[in-house]
Each structure stands twice: as C-alpha cells, then as structure tokens.
Amino acid sequence: MSLRTAGGSRASAWVVAVALLAALSSCQNRHQSFGSRAASPSAAAVPTGGPPRVRGFVLSNVFVAAPPDEPGACPQLSKGPLELFLESLPAAQRKSYAAPEQREALMKLMNQRVGFRSAPVPVDPNTGQADPAKLAQTRRQLGIPEGKGSLSFLGRQVTYDSCSDPDDFPQFDRGLQPYLGKTAYGADLDGRQSAEDFVGVGGEASVDNSLWRALGCEWAFHESGRPEVAAKVLFSARAPTLVEISDIDDVRNDADVLVSIYSSPTPLAVDAAGHALARASFDIDGNPQLQARARGRIADGVLTTEPFDVQINYKEQIIDTVRKLRATRLRALLKEDGTIEGGFYGYYDVESFWHSVQQMTQLGASFSRLSCPAVRTALNQYADAFPDPKTGRNTAISTALQFVGVRAHIIHRSAGT
C-alpha cells in the first residue's frame, strides 16, 4: 500500500483513507498471523559475528501503549469529526447519512459545508519540494487565508482544514473523553505523587502519563496501543530506531553500560514469516539530533537508563516527523529469545506530537475518528512539564512509548566512509 498515489489522486478516497488509518495507528501491519514472536528455536543463540560486548536491536514498533481494559476507563470512545458533523445535521439529513456506506458522501458534505480545502501541488523535480510559484497559485485558487493551511502528504498537497488550523474550526473542539482508568504504562518521572498519577501496569506507584490521560479514549490510540496488536506491526519501517547496548560485561547483570539510540536510514525488512527480520545490518543516520546516549545498568536482564533527551524518527506513510522526548528513561527486558521489549518513559514535546497529528490531515483524522481541534486542546490542557519561560505554558506531556525489537547489527562508520 502506498500513499504516493495521493498526490496523483489515482487512488480512491477509500484506499487513501485506509492508508491514513494505518498511518494514524503509527504502524504498518504486516503480520499475517498471531503466532509467537519468539525467535525460532533453530536461530543462532549466540551471534557468530559482530563486535564483542555489544548488543544491538532494531525496534519494530514504538507505540503509545494502551493498558489492559478497565471498567469505566472510557465510558465511550471519543468522537471523530464525522461523528461530530453528523450530529450537527438536521434529524432527517442525519438519518440519511448515518449508514456506514454513506461515510464518503458524508465526508464530501462536511468538506463543502465546513470549508475544508485540499489540492495537489506540483513538485519541483530538481528540489523535490513543492514549486513555490505553483503553491502560491494553488493557495489562491483554493482561497486559503493568508498564513493559514499547510503542506501535507509529504509536501505534495496543500491543505486547509481542522488539522492544519484547529483554531479556525472550533465546532470540532469537542467530543473528547479523558481516560478515567487507574492503570497505565509509564514511570514516576517527577518523583511526586499526585491525583493525576496512574498505577503502573507492573504495579509501579506514581506513574506519570498525562498523554494517556488526555488521549487514552481516542479510538486510534486505544486500539493500536494494545500490546498484542502493536507487537505484530512495524513502525517507521523506512527509518527505524536502533538501540545499542555497549560496554557489556554480563548481559544479565551489569552495573554500568552505555545505551545509544540511533535512527537508521536502512529500511526494516520482514522475514519469511512476516515478522521483523532479526540480525540484519543497519546503518546509522548521520544526523546528530537523531542520536542519543545514556549510561544504564542491567539487573536480572532488565535494562534501565538515566534520563536523557532523544528524538525518534517517525516516517510512516504520509507522516515524516520526529518524536521529541525529554528527560526520558529507557527500561527494557532483554529476553532470552534475543528480542527486546520495553519503553521510553519521559516527556513528549507537545509540538512534535502535534506535528504528527497535523500531518494526518483532515482526511486521515476523519477515518481515524480523531478530531484535531479536540486533540490540540487536550494536549494544551494536559501538558505537565517544561513550562515555557515566557508564557508559563507547559511544553511537554508525560508519556510512555512502549517498544518491541529484535537483534540487529548496527554498522558504525568512520568519518568520510
């Protein structure tokens, strides 16, 4: 499935919608079966190559994790823009558009009534960027107000809608349900106990995860964040994240190891069974902003690190951004089968999270039942760290990004090679 057709408009809206839905889920489902993820018993238990005292992994999914269901946690899931628009229609019209097969017609009606606009922009073949003159012309033709709208679909489309400009469409800033459950993934980030804190999935106290409090009842996150689903999908496969543990003396217990996080330009491949291919080789993205290091330790096979800042590449379908995490701890289990399972527990930069939502565009948001204005308001409301010195508004929100990964060979190159 490719969204490259979106610019050329050859794909039907439904195909695009399905692709966007996958994008919203921050993943690419390639698993055909729900078989065990355990490494094949016949795979080599010990690498015969690679540098000593090093373990590398490629993360096959990094996801906003959903805790086990709790009664009353989400009395109902949040409403998406189509549901909100349908509610706004007169009763008779509402009835005629209520059926699932009327969703495409309903979306057209919504776009017309509300004034969402979008059109492809020719890309300059030399720069790969939208042609500025043609972009300006398209904006004029669409009647996009000055300073409004944004490029989407990897720069091939100009869009003006409730995701590009949530403040212009306040009618969609409603319908979001906060998560009322008591349990969530995460860690005690601030060292304080508060009423908003969760109990960790593993029983940890004072878990900070305001992002889940804000968006845990959003349909997309609620479904794609389930570990049993997330473990079977690939995230940002064209630019995956690598975790390298070095200075290892004992892989089960080691008081001091170095943990490095890299982005890779090497696509994540799948094996013949549809899982992430283990023990493949990955290059390191040379962008220093996409590299981070922290000291850590391993106790009974569980790796933990000191807090550090990290940026995780997020290139999935039509989304091309980074996840900026601040004061993040990594905690992960190094499993006997050679896989890794754990999470980044820290503060998600609100603007970087918003950027990924914004890139979905109204089209993706509609099919993902996610209202951009409501998400924006919730982010502002629940952000709980790193206040802006000038405005006093918090710029980051506590979160837990769980991950799963398989063994990998991480290729270090000397300068100039």
Added chain:
Amino acid sequence: MQFKLSTASALLLLLTAMAGCHREPATAAAPPGLRRLTEAQYRQSIEDVFGSSIRVVGRFEPDLRVDGLLAVGTSVVSITPGGMEQYEAIAGDVARQVVDSENRDRLIGCAPAASDPQGRQCAAHFLRRVGEHLFRRPLGSEELEQAVNTALRASVQLADFHAGLASALSGFLTAPDFLFRIDHVTAGPAGAQLDGWSKAVRLSYLLWNASPDEPLRTAAQRGDLDSTAGLTSQVDRMIASPRFVAGVRAFFDDFLQLDGLGTVTKDAQIYPAFGSGSAADAREQTLRTIADLLVVRNADYRELFETRRLAINRNLGPLYDVPVPGKGWQMYEFPAGDPRAGLLTQVSFLAAHSHPGRTSPTLRGKAVREILMCQKIPTPPANVNFRIVQDVTNPHLKTTRARIEAHLSDPECAGCHRLTDPVGLALEHFDGAGQFRDNENGAVIDTHGTLADASFDGAAGLGTVLGKDPAVASCLVQSVWRYASGHGGDRDESAFLHYLDERFAANGYRIPGLMRLIATSRNFYAVAAPIKENRS
C-alpha cells in the same frame, strides 16, 4: 622408514619423474560432437554480440545432468519440438529488439542508401558480422548469400528493410550452428583434427563460458591455434583476462550443482530468516567466494574446505548472523575458532542438502561423497519408513544423530548410511537453512565423525580431512576434464586423469593452472575421424 639413495639414483629418479610429468598420455579420441548451448551460454552469446540491453526472455529446454555434470549432458541432449518453439519465440524477440529503432543504429550500423536502395550491402555486412560471431565460424559465401536473400525477400514482403533483417537474424538464432557447438574436422598431418574455429570454441567455452572473442577468432583464422606457441599465447591471454572468472564460476556452478538452489524452499515458520532471495544469493555467494579464493588469490583448491573468508551481502547477513557494512557484495572473514569454515558451512551447501524444515545428515553426506569425492551412493529402496527421522518432536530422540541411529536398526539401510551420515552429522551445528545452532531441542550436538579412517569434529574438522583426502582433488580434476571435454564416465581416460592429478598436485592444486594444463593439452582437441555412414 628411511630411504638412502645414491646421487645417481636420485638424479635418475628425478629425470624419470620430470619426464613422466611432462608426457601427456594420449586418450582414445572421441568422434566430433555436438554440444547444446546451456541457457547461460545462450544468454552470454546474445550479450557478447548485441550487448546487455537486449533482453532474453523465455523458457529454455531443461539441461540434463549426466555423470554429475550438466556439461556432460550437453553432449547427449537434443532439442524437442516444444523446445524448438521456445527457441523460435526467444529468437524472434531478440531479433525484434536488435532491429528496433532505438537499437538499429548501434547494432546494425548501416541502412539502405541511394547507391544500395534494397540494402543488400548493408544486409550482407550485418549478417556476415553477426553470423560469424553467432556461429563461431565464418559464413560460407553461399550461406551468407542465402541469408541475405532471405532478409531481402522478407523486407519486400513486409515492406520493411529492418523487419527483413530481423527475419534472417531469427533464422541464425534458431540454426543448429548457433544452438549447438559443432565440431568441424579437417585432415591434418596426423589424421583428423579439429579446425581452428572448433578449437577456439572449445577453448573459449572452457575458459570464459562464452563464444570466442575477436582476438581468438582472428587467431583461429590465422591458424595460430595449431601451433603450441599460438595456442599457449591465447590460453594465457584468456586466463589473464577478467573474463576468466566467468569460466571458473560456470564450472563450479555445474560441479557443485548450485542450480539446485533454484528450487530450494524452506518452511517460513521454522526458518523465517531464509527469505525468497536467500537461495539465489547463497548461490552467488559461493561463486564469488570461489572466484576470490581460487582465481583472484590463486589459492590451493583444498583451501576451499577450510577458508573463513567468504563473500556476503546484507540479505545473507542474518543467516550468518554477522554485520554487513556495505550494501553490495563484500568479503567477510570469520575469526579463527568460529564454527564457520569452508564450503561445507556455506548456506548454499547446508540449505540445498537439507529438507524444507529440518537438516539431513544423509543428504549432506551424500552430497559430499557424490559431488566432492565423485563416489556413487546407491538410491534408497522405495519402501523405507522415515517416520523416526522425521519426528523432530520426539522427546526421547532430541537430536538428529539420535533419530538417525534409531532409524539404522535396519541393516539394509545401515550400509549406505554408514557412508553418508558420519560426514553429514559433522555439520549438525548448522540448521536446515544454514544458520548456526549450539544445541538441538536443548540437547548437546555431537559432531564427531570419521572419514576414511580419519577422525574429525565439526565442520572445520571435516573440511580439514576433506582437504587432505586425495579423492577430493582427484574428483575435482576428473570433473574439470569432463566439464571441458563433455566426456562421460564411460570412457577409459584413467592414464590422462592420473597425469592431470599429478600435474595438479605439482602445481599446488591451483585451478587456473589446471585449466591451463587442459586448455593446452593435446587430448582436449583430439578428435577421431567422423564415422562414415555405410549406405550399402
């Protein structure tokens, strides 16, 4: 045991040995033959004549393996009516591409002109040039005229000069002179002998797996190949050429039966790292490793069973569990002590001689015996019950060795398995996809074994024993000779093979040296007078 020789005796022995070494025993010459081009040779011919932009699309007649070699099979196969249809379809497609408006200026190089409105001169020029290359000999004047007339007649009928050329070219590509390497015999001072063109063809297909190039054709035309100096000059030129790698690759692809990887599949749930491209890459890996070791480094052939240096790419990296820095092919050296050592630990061997979901010491051992040692293992009886060896979940028989030993309670089976299994069990640290494993179902893997009274442990130990076994080097020599000559095992060539064995050993078991020895030998070009048909 100590020997005491007088100086005179030693000199005499040395002279005798030297004389013996350089005297090539004659073999009974075979009648002139026909050898069908293999698919690879067909494709190479098209590329040599028209360039790599011409695509060869179609299904070829399957090659036939005789006495272990497809090359021997080329001497006995013909073309079926169905196969001929395929050749015609391929030829038509190639011809259309050659005369296509995008290619004709480059590949034809002329067109009808005011002085030659029909294009006869152009057609003759084109057909003479490509005909000589495709038929690997000059076209006779009648033959050329017939082809030109065919082209011009078709041009008129089709109202298109280039369509007419395509028609004649298609005829060349379906002619026996192209599809078969045909020996042409002339009368020489000592009886029948191959003409220079036929010598050039034998030489070129042995050393480059391709039709003769321009300098070789020129040498053939001048009669240079009839003299030792002229022949040696061409042989040395061709061995020094980068194209010699293609010749060595072609031999080992045939000798090691790597074409079998084309049909290898693995159970994706058991061996998920063995992807759709793994088998093809494994084949390429072995050929690149061999080219690096035996041609570029001109190493002792026996090192092939112990070398820790192999070609690798990123698709194969996961199967070997090693980091692969670059995106293309590169050489990787396993450290000393690593279980990977030698040809037998390459995926091409391990995966090809296993079942889709489990290893097979029997298949692996059989491959070592038959392919590398030229021994014959009898086919198992049809009614063998494999239930015990196939049950990999038996809690009491956790390892393949344990299951095989249980299976061998039948003495009828045990006879052959005693030949194959000890060899194959040495490779049990590698699963059916060729991945290393340090245990099987939690049980320790025992890789001890014996071969011809030599004991070993594991693949590296087996590789060392194989390298020292004279049967291995002899098998290689015999196979290169059969590959070169197309002769099967039904001919008594033992004296000549013994001579090659000795020379191969004396030269340090170097493949280029062995191929040079064969390419410059009298026996390689020997031919008996054609048998005249008795019409009385």
